[in-house]
Amino acid sequence: MTAAATASIPHGTRTRLTFPAGGEGVPAVWLRPEAPAPGQPAALLLHGFSSRGDVMADTVGRALLRRGVASLSPDLPLHGTRGNPLELQALRNPLELARLWRLALQEAGAGVDFLRGEAGRVGVVGYSLGSFLSVVLASGRPEVAALVLAAGGDLPGGTPLTAVARTVADPLRAARKLGPRPLLMLNGRHDPVIRPEQAERLYAAAPGPKDLRWWDGGHAVPSGAVDEGAEWLAGQLGGKDPSLREALSPRERVLSVPLSQGRGALRSNRVRGLLRSCTCITTGKRSQPRKSGSVYVTDSGGARPHSGR
Known part of the structure; x- marks a missing residue:
């Protein structure tokens, strides 16, 4: 391992x-908590197509860091500092695509090995393209203790390339x-890329x-779902007690609105303000929610989506 630069950030180092x-x-x-203890939990974060490791680190990674979980966010082949992901669209040779897939899988496995040498229990988080990698990786690596897939699913059905893929x-x-x-x-009810049936x-x-949870x-991925996934994974891996919810800033919390309060609660100025401050996992920038945005509505059965319209 070679380290280029280390900076102090809230709750740890980057x-x-x-x-x-x-x-x-x-x-x-590589995000690491302040005063890391022996056997600290850690997670490998795998980004989506045309994204980069920095985006996963600065969204999911920071949410995990607040809960005492370290994380490693690599750039996948032809992404981030390693080239232009649009080159993938120009590839016509299926053998080359298969080679790049195997390379990405090999590198993800090396990421798990890195974390095993630096931490205790290891989890994996994948978004979109990264979710495909994550589930295949975890299937062959029993040391992966827990798995979070955001905007993940099966391959699309009914296309000639599916059987080959x-x-x-x-x-x-x-x-x-x-x-x-x-x-x-964690999936979107109206996702045109990874459809609900997938x-x-x-x-x-x-x-x-x-557990399968939906956002509207x-x-x-809205910031509420990012925080929900981080809290769940920290609980599985043995991170900090997630009771720190009230210590988080408003945009870092999962919105929980009791069903008994009905749609009026979703139209409140407080909820609208929180929605305006959401951060998007795809780009790391503040999202632009629809007119009334999307929140999780919770009941005794867990989280489920609700539209504020």
Whole structure:
């Protein structure tokens, strides 16, 4: 491992480093809590198409850091500092695409090895493209203790390329191999990229324990879902007691509105203000919610989406 720069940030440190994978160096962002204890939990964060490790580190990584969980966020091949992801769209050779997939999977495995040398229990978080990588990675790495998939699911059905793609990476087959390890899926009800039926197929394939939660939106993950996933993973890995909810700033909390309060609660100035401060996992920038935005409405059965319209 080679470290380029370390900076102090709230609740810990942020280091840009390169870790080894098959003779190559993989650039990544390493977030570590203040005064890390032996055996601290950690998570590997895998970003989506056209994104980069910095985005995962500065959204999911910081949410985990507040809960005492370290994280490693690498740049996938042809992403971030490693090239232009649009080059992937120009590839016509399926063998080259398969090679890049295997390379990304190898590097993700090296990321797990890095974390095992630096931390205790290890989890994996994947967003979109990263969710496909995450479930396949976890299926072959029993040391991955828990898995969070955001905007993840099965391959799209009914296309000529699906059968070919399954020979390289089959999310359903991978999910069936998770065994008793816990899985959390976070998905958008109106996602045009990973449609709800794709998410439901993957969820059905996983043996459990498992949980599928929805936000009322598209492919971009709202900050409330980011915080929900971080809190769940920290609980699975043994991070800080998540009772610090009240200590978080408003935009860092999951919105919880009792069903008994009805739609009027969702139209309140407080809720509207919180929605305006959401941060999007896709770009790391503040999101632009629809007119009334999306929130989680909770009842005794857990979190589920609700529109404030």
